[in-house]
Amino acid sequence: MDKNFKPTLRSATHYHNINAGTLAQNEHVQTLTSQVDSLKTVMGRHMNLLLERGETIDVLMNKSDAMLADASVFKKKAKRMRSRMQRKNICMMGIVAAVVVMFLYLMVHGICGTGLEHCRSNSSSSSSNGGNDGGYNGNDDGGGN
Numbered sequence: 001m002d003k004n005f006k007p008t009l010r011s012a013t014h015y016h017n018i019n020a021g022t023l024a025q026n027e028h029v030q031t032l033t034s035q036v037d038s039l040k041t042v043m044g045r046h047m048n049l050l051l052e053r054g055e056t057i058d059v060l061m062n063k064s065d066a067m068l069a070d071a072s073v074f075k076k077k078a079k080r081m082r083s084r085m086q087r088k089n090i091c092m093m094g095i096v097a098a099v100v101v102m103f104l105y106l107m108v109h110g111i112c113g114t115g116l117e118h119c120r121s122n123s124s125s126s127s128s129n130g131g132n133d134g135g136y137n138g139n140d141d142g143g144g145n
Contacts (some may be wrong), residue, residue, distance in 0.1 A: 014021060023029050112119035 108116070108119075
């Protein structure tokens with residue numbers, strides 16, 4: 001406080017403390033006092049609401065921090081799960097490819113034989129007789145017109 005104002009404030013406070021009874025009888029002072037009391041009540045309510053709001057904000061902050069931590073854990077677990085599923089997918093593709101290769105090998109082995117002799121002999125005989133393997137040669141010997 002300003003040093004020049006201290007004596008004025010002290011004298012005004014002293015005057016009102018000594019003359020509180022006579023001042024309270026004044027109608028204007030009574031209305032001002034009642035307004036000040038109602039203002040105190042309103043301010044008290046507002047302060048309580050602010051404190052409650054502050055508490056709810058703290059609760060919300062704590063919940064948001066917890067959600068942030070949970071989201072971080074979820075992200076890590078999701079990455080781990082994605083890499084596991086990719087490895088599993090690659091493994092399954094390898095197994096499927098091996099089964100397809102085995103199936104093709106068994107088919108070729110069943111049709112051509114162990115050393116592919118049957119398939120080689122057919123291809124070499126058809127190329128040696130000019131591609132004429134005794135099948136349809138374009139002449140119609142069916143006795144038609």
